[in-house]
Amino acid sequence: MIDAIGPARLALIVAFSLLGLFFTFVSMTGVIRLPDVYSRAHTASQADTLGAGFTLAAVALAAGWQGVGFKSVLLVFFIFVTNPTAAHAIARAAFEAGIVPWTEGDERR
Amino acid sequence: MADAGEAAPKRGSVVVPVESTPTLRATVTHLVESAADGEFSSIHFVVFATWRRDDPDTADREAAVDRLLERVSTWAEADLADADDVDVDDVEVVTAVVGDDEYLFGADDYVRELAAYADEHGAETVVLDPEYTPVGNTTLLQPLEFALSSTDLAVREAPVTRPTRRERLRKEATGIRFVAIFGLSLAFYLALGDPLYPFDLVSGVASATIVAITLSRISLDADPSLPRTPIRLLRGAVYVPVLLLEILKSNLVVARVILDPRLPIDPTLNRVRVIVGSGLPITTLANSITLTPGTLTVRARDGNLYVHSLIPWAREGLFDGSLERWTRFVFYGREAARLPTPRERDDVGIFQGPDATEEYPGARSDGGTREEGDPVDGSVADADEEVTPE
Numbered sequence: 001m002i003d004a005i006g007p008a009r010l011a012l013i014v015a016f017s018l019l020g021l022f023f024t025f026v027s028m029t030g031v032i033r034l035p036d037v038y039s040r041a042h043t044a045s046q047a048d049t050l051g052a053g054f055t056l057a058a059v060a061l062a063a064g065w066q067g068v069g070f071k072s073v074l075l076v077f078f079i080f081v082t083n084p085t086a087a088h089a090i091a092r093a094a095f096e097a098g099i100v101p102w103t104e105g106d107e108r109r
Numbered sequence: 110m111a112d113a114g115e116a117a118p119k120r121g122s123v124v125v126p127v128e129s130t131p132t133l134r135a136t137v138t139h140l141v142e143s144a145a146d147g148e149f150s151s152i153h154f155v156v157f158a159t160w161r162r163d164d165p166d167t168a169d170r171e172a173a174v175d176r177l178l179e180r181v182s183t184w185a186e187a188d189l190a191d192a193d194d195v196d197v198d199d200v201e202v203v204t205a206v207v208g209d210d211e212y213l214f215g216a217d218d219y220v221r222e223l224a225a226y227a228d229e230h231g232a233e234t235v236v237l238d239p240e241y242t243p244v245g246n247t248t249l250l251q252p253l254e255f256a257l258s259s260t261d262l263a264v265r266e267a268p269v270t271r272p273t274r275r276e277r278l279r280k281e282a283t284g285i286r287f288v289a290i291f292g293l294s295l296a297f298y299l300a301l302g303d304p305l306y307p308f309d310l311v312s313g314v315a316s317a318t319i320v321a322i323t324l325s326r327i328s329l330d331a332d333p334s335l336p337r338t339p340i341r342l343l344r345g346a347v348y349v350p351v352l353l354l355e356i357l358k359s360n361l362v363v364a365r366v367i368l369d370p371r372l373p374i375d376p377t378l379n380r381v382r383v384i385v386g387s388g389l390p391i392t393t394l395a396n397s398i399t400l401t402p403g404t405l406t407v408r409a410r411d412g413n414l415y416v417h418s419l420i421p422w423a424r425e426g427l428f429d430g431s432l433e434r435w436t437r438f439v440f441y442g443r444e445a446a447r448l449p450t451p452r453e454r455d456d457v458g459i460f461q462g463p464d465a466t467e468e469y470p471g472a473r474s475d476g477g478t479r480e481e482g483d484p485v486d487g488s489v490a491d492a493d494e495e496v497t498p499e
Contacts, residue, residue: 026364033367038405038417039376043367046402050360071301084399084406091407091417100469101378101417103461 005062013061020055027051036102037094045087052079120150122232124223124262126253127154129177130240135269137181140236141188144200151201153230154181157219158209159387165445166337171206178204203230214387214409216256221411224260234263286329291321344439351435355401359423363402366420375421375462378469380413381428382456384448385436394436398427415470424459428452 005013030043056072056079063069125140127133140152156174160167185202208222223235235257242253257264295317302309366372385394391414395406398416403423408415418424430450438446451457458467 023360023364026360026367030367034374034419036376038378038407039374039419042402042405042417042419043363046356046360046363046400046405049400050356074300080400081396084396087399088395088406091405095407095415101376101461103377104373104375 009061013058016054016058016061020051020053020058022051023054024048024051035106037099038091038101041087041090041094045083049079049083052076120147121234122151122153122227122230123149123234123236124153124155124227124230124232125236125238126219126223126241127156127177127181127238128241130238132238132240132267132269133181134184136236136238136267137184138188139267139269141185141192141200143236145189145192149234150199151203151230151232152185153203153205153226153232154178154185155205155207155223155226157213157222158206159213160209161212161384161386162209164386165441174206178206211412212385212387212391214391214412216253217410218412219253220256220260223257224262227262233261234265237264237266239266239269284325285332286325287321289333290325290328291317294320340442341439344442348435348439352397352400352432355432359402359404359426362422363419374419376417376419377424377459377461377464378407379416379418379424379427379460380458380467380470381416381430381433381451382413382454383430383433383451385433386440390436390440393439394433397432397436401426401432428457 027043027046027048031040034040034043053076056076060069060072060076063072123140123143125136127136137154140149143149144152156178158174160170182202182204189200189202205226207226208218213219213222227233227235237254254264254266295313298313298316299309302313304310366374383391383394385391391409395409395414398404398414399406401423403419404427405417405419406414407417416427418427428451430452433451434446434448437448448454459465460467460469
């Protein structure tokens with residue numbers, strides 16, 4: 001499967017993996033740093049979209065246009081549809097439960 | 110379509126939201142019989158519009174609704190003629206289309222329109238067809254009956270028998286929706302498997318059949334149609350890279366705010382009234398907004414999206430409405446995409462923070478736990494509280 005990966009393609013694969021790592025790291029930092037459920041929902045799902053997106057793009061590049069590569073493209077699509085839906089479900093549940101979003105000056109919760 | 114007359118509602122009027130269901134005929138008969146028994150003096154059959162008057166390409170749907178209402182009033186007249194103990198002129202049958210001045214997103218919106226109509230025409234009762242789901246809107250999670258319970262209207266369901274499940278399934282199974290869902294599922298299954306391997310073919314056909322039977326009614330609100338669906342898919346393909354670029358751009362901005370402790374966040378809840386249709390268009394727009402970092406769709410209500418924004422930059426982007434224009438482009442074409450930004454239309458509101466323009470809205474559909482007059486922002490917190498979160 002991984003027989004001949006040229007240097008340019010290898011560089012792209014590494015770059016995409018690092019970008020994926022970077023955005024996942026941002027997402028994690030955000031979940032720890034941000035003050036309330038709404039702002040955490042932002043970063044938990046959204047930064048992660050790109051984190052998973054870039055990682056899967058790296059996988060697709062490494063695997064080539066067959067089997068695994070094609071499936072990872074489908075996975076990206078799946079994540080891009082389900083991620084915002086899940087984020088919306090969390091935010092909506094929080095809103096319906098009467099949680100008022102954190103604003104400047106509030107305590108962290 | 111007759112308009113509501115000035116008939117004095119001495120025996121009361123009744124509003125009946127209708128759509129084409131297997132039990133509609135029986136519901137009409139039930140209402141006419143109730144009226145003949147002296148319960149109602151006028152019956153209003155109403156249909157919720159799924160379009161706005163100024164949408165392009167709505168002629169088909171308007172014509173379909175007109176046909177439905179015409180059928181309903183013909184049935185009602187026939188039933189009235191059959192009822193012997195009633196004077197035909199004594200019972201007024203009115204048909205109307207409501208809600209074509211804005212898009213209706215959910216049960217809340219339907220109930221508001223219904224209550225306004227009932228109020229206008231002095232109706233105190235709502236009778237529901239047991240099979241009724243507004244405009245075939247399967248995305249409606251909250252039952253209409255439940256939302257109606259918050260109004261003064263008396264609600265009851267017409268006591269008519271539902272046809273058996275089997276009949277309904279068979280009816281839908283012949284539809285183009287079934288074929289579309291079946292084809293899509295099978296293509297997906299075979300893309301994951303091996304189209305040349307007989308076992309995959311057989312199990313693929315079996316699973317696609319099950320998926321199509323169970324989901325064809327849920328997944329599609331309307332039949333796919335020939336020029337429209339492929340054109341929308343093509344325009345969607347144009348939209349995807351635009352959205353990706355937007356996501357990348359916002360992600361970098363938000364990543365910077367998250368990683369740099371010196372950059373403050375300033376989250377607020379905002380309202381933006383969007384001009385896209387219910388169902389798939391509003392879902393596309395809301396998901397696109399959520400996918401773009403810095404903005405998170407919290408609620409779709411009263412034709413508004415409630416969007417939580419992390420930083421003012423993201424809020425300004427939201428109020429510029431580029432995603433709204435793109436969604437309109439995907440679903441209604443280039444013409445429809447030319448419209449003023451939500452800010453220019455004055456269709457925006459900020460619920461929190463120093464720039465707040467409107468009162469914070471409480472949760473409504475579940476009765477909510479918020480009281481009027483709860484603090485809407487952080488004004489009660491210590492003024493010298495740290496500004497940036499650690």
